[in-house]
Amino acid sequence: MAETAPEKRLYIKTYGCQMNVYDSERMADVLRPLGYAVADSPEDADLVVLNTCHIRERAAEKVFSEVGRLKALKTARAADGASMTIAVAGCVAQAQGAEIMARAPAVDLVVGPQAYHQLPELIARTARARGERLAADFAPDAKFDALPAQRVVSGPAAFLTVQEGCDKFCSFCVVPYTRGAEWSRPVAAIVQEAEGLAAQGVREVTLLGQNVNAYAGEGPDGRPVSLARLLYRLAEIPGLERLRYTTSHPNDLGEDLIAAHGDLPQLMPYLHLPVQAGSDRVLRAMNRKHTAAGYLRLVERLRAARPDLALSGDFIVGFPGETEADFEATLALVREAAYAAAFTFKYSRRPGTPAAALPDQVAEEVKAERLARLQALIDAQQTAFNAGTVGRRVRVLFERRGRRPGQLVGKSPYLQAVWAEAPDSLLGQIAEVTITGLGTNSLAGALATTPAAAPHEVAA
Ligand code: SAH
Ligand code: SF4
Ligand code: F3S
Secondary structure: OOOOOOOEEEEEEEOOOHHHHHHHHHHHHHHHHHOEEEOOOOOOOOEEEEEEOOOOHHHHHHHHHHHHHHHHHHHHHHHOOOOOEEEEEHHHHHHHHHHHHHHOOOOOEEEOOOOHHHHHHHHHHHHHOOOOOEEOOOOHHHHHHOOOOOOOOOOOEEEEEOEEOOOOOOOOOOHHHHOOOOEEOOHHHHHHHHHHHHHOOOOEEEEEOOOHHHOEEEOOOOOEEEHHHHHHHHHOOOOOOEEEEEOOOHHHOOHHHHHHHHHOOOEOOEEEOOOEOOOHHHHHHOOOOOOHHHHHHHHHHHHHHOOOOEEEEEEEEOOOOOOHHHHHHHHHHHHHHOOOEEEEEEOOOOOOOHHHHOOOOOOHHHHHHHHHHHHHHHHHHHHHHHHHHOOOEEEEEEEEEOOOOOEEEEEOOOOOEEEEEOOHHHOOOEEEEEEEEEOOOOEEEEEOOOOOOOOOOEEO
């Protein structure tokens, strides 16, 4: 271990997707050698990092209100002769860096998603002379090369970013602008990071990417490797018992990846595959480049490979020009696809995206009403899916203690939260659990007492 300076408090607040969660962990890794220890509140923090999301208007606006709250803490700290550095990172930093510096003088520095390896330098410079600091360029390879090899993880489930950026340019979405072009990390770097995680007791790794199934990282022979091949390679690492990946685009779902869902026991039977809408007219306006029928065919092939697959998705209601008939096509698609879970959003107009300029923006009340109807359908499907697992025996990876003493909480293969009475010795371990009941946000289970064979982590 390198000598470290007296401990400083670092508070990181994370918004947005799992890739931001991963980035926040890695920012903590970058700052640890500088003496920064992660605190769980911004009070008395020497450094506060807001890792932001730009995906919807409300997400972006949250940053400015949070900066307002932090400003009061910063002023109070200054009165005590101490300082608080406020950094804005993530996708709002990338998209609106200059605006943040102008609108929020309490912010000391702005650092884009591909530049946080520069945080130590930016902080040092800020300490020397307070002024405008912007680092928001696109060079993901530089970012990953400059990160410390060592990661500090808590718990047996970890994220691992393998791909960044997006070339799809859905007409509503800011991601291609905030995260840049699709780029994949080389296989060797990912294997090394995964081996390090397994050595720390990690049992489950979720591979992350804005379009993770477009993964095409450099393999050992210098040629690109598909996500499916990467999964088979990671499955060889002793101790890594579970693999997941998110988020996928329907157009990048290759034959070999579908086959992997049938073949690879470590690959969990859960897939987040956003479709956004069920009307081909709307899909075309969204520039999604797939049809509703094409999506449903994919789902059918996935279920042929893995009949118990839990399907998840994302939906946008109230895209410009969406009619009642278009919306009903979304409901019809949902009924046919049968989701185990899904995220639903009202369309949010994002400046700089093509859809922002479209005529026929849908009224707020219409969006709200459609959202409620879609949400009710998805809630019913989710309840039905969960009810279908009651009485079944599943393997649960226990991740943390439950609310009551003697309870542990973990995840089923289908990404359901399951709690059970279990000894602490099972923390971080996978155990057979019989699902006994449905709760609001989790399932109740009981440790199974007899061992069972579990070819796919699930015994019928
Ligand atoms: N790369 C992923 C999704 C990234 S954003 C994918 O393509 O699947 C996560 C979700 O936010 C999207 O799937 C979409 O449903 C939603 N979203 C993106 N832009 C939006 C906008 N302008 N308004 C409302 N929802 C949006
Ligand atoms: Fe956004 Fe579409 Fe890219 Fe997903 S695929 S990140 S929704 S542009
Ligand atoms: Fe948000 Fe950026 Fe993720 S906009 S959803 S944090 S890629």
